Amino acid sequence: MTERPAAGTAATADDHELAGxxxxxxxxxxLAVRDEVGFGDARALKDTGDLRAHEYLMGELAGRRPGDAVLSEEGRASVAGKSATAVAMDGPPTANTDEALRLAASRVWIVDPLDGTREFAEEGRGDWAxxxxxxxxxxxxLGAGAVALPAQGVTLRTTPRGAVxxxxxxxxxxxxxxxxxxxxxxxxxxxxxxPPEFVGRLAGRLADDGIAVEPVPIGSAGAKIAAVLLGEVDAYVHAGGQYEWDSAAPVAVALAAGAHASRIDGSALTYNRKDPRLPDILVCHPGSASTLLTVIREVTGGPPG
Incomplete structure (x- = not known):
């Protein structure tokens, strides 16, 4: 996508529906790629899924929102790191919008075509998105967002009035x-x-206040945040390194649903920056946010550097 993105307008109801x-x-x-490729070659399955979902999303957005910019995880991927089988089948990934044009754009789609490739390539796992x-x-x-959990049969998405x-x-x-x-x-x-090392210290510190912590291992970031929103867990805390595409859509849905979502120092999660790294996150019920942020600050010695 090389055309300069148009000035654009605010997100509309159609954008919420399109995201979903x-x-x-x-x-x-x-899901069809899983059936076609099978689980015998995990690398080929991961890379074929990544590439096909990326090309589908890039093609749809180019056709249906031609004036908008796009930032996709796979648009930055190195073909050299991909399975030769996948690249031979599907070709190299379509590039993202030029960085200078993206940063000047007023509307930017931030997508992760397959969040949780490890889980996607494990038969029977549904914690990918x-x-x-x-x-x-x-x-x-963030103006709109959707997180599909295909193996679980649901999509969480924003609407003009909240989330569904x-x-x-x-x-x-x-x-x-x-x-x-x-x-x-x-x-x-x-x-x-x-898992971030400080979660163990976080659990110990909360235990001092009579709050028992149960760590629940879940695959992709999208699946973790969806689990918070669906009431399967109470919070997601991460400090091990992420990028904008790992959290943009889940955070859009979380905020629309009334959740707290921030960096672990309490600062805002910001998107469409020159450097897409966004290394840490806290998502939880608003009633838990103050306690968790205070204890995180204590066990980490202050805001992360």
């Missing part, structure tokens, strides 16, 4: 509303492979 549609359709495509978000310069932040959970099977939708955690305990979603 594209995330859901990319999710169905990925597709992320589609719109950064809206008129709002100075939509069935990928029949399209039915229900309002997404967070429930406060039960007194005396917190279930905290953590990485399966790289």
């Amino acid at each position: 549609e594209l995330a859901g359709q990319a999710g169905r495509l990925l 597709v992320h589609v978000a719109l950064w809206d310069g008129a709002r100075g932040g 959970t939509a069935s990928l099977r029949d399209g039915s939708e229900e309002p997404l509303r967070m429930a406060p955690p039960a007194p005396g305990g917190l279930r905290i979603a953590v990485s399966r492979s790289r």
Whole structure:
């Protein structure tokens, strides 16, 4: 995509619906890739899924929002790091919008075509996702977003009035509303492979206040944040390194659903920057935010450097 993005307007109801549609359709495509490629060659399965979902999203956005910029995880990928089988089948990934044009754009789609490739390539796992978000310069932040959990049959997406959970099977939708955690305990979603070391110290410090912490390993960032919003866990804390595409769509949905979402020092999560790294995050019920931010500050010795 090389054309200069148009000035654009604020996110519309159509943008919310498009985010949900594209995330859901990319999710169905990925389920078909699992069936086609199988689980015998994990690298080929991961890379074929990444490339096909990326090309689908880039093509749809180019055709349906031609004036908007796009930042995709796979648009930055090195072909040299991809499976030769996947590249031979599907070719190299379409490039992102030129950085200078993206930073000057008023509307930027931030997508992760396959969040949680490890889980996607493990038969029977459903904790992987597709992320589609719109950064809206008129709002100075995220304007719309959707997180598809294809193997779980649902998509969480924003609407002009909040957030909904939509069935990928029949399209039915229900309002997404967070429930406060039960007194005396917190279930905290953590990485399966790289849980932040301070979560152990966080648990110890909360125990001093009579709050028992149960770490719950979950795969992708989108699946973790979705678990918070669906009441399967109470919070997600991460400090092991992420990028904008890892959190933009889940954070858009979380904020629309009334959740707290911030950096672990309490500062705002900001998007469409020159450097897309966004290394840490806290998502939880607003009623837990003050306690968690205070204890995180204590166990980390202050804001992260």
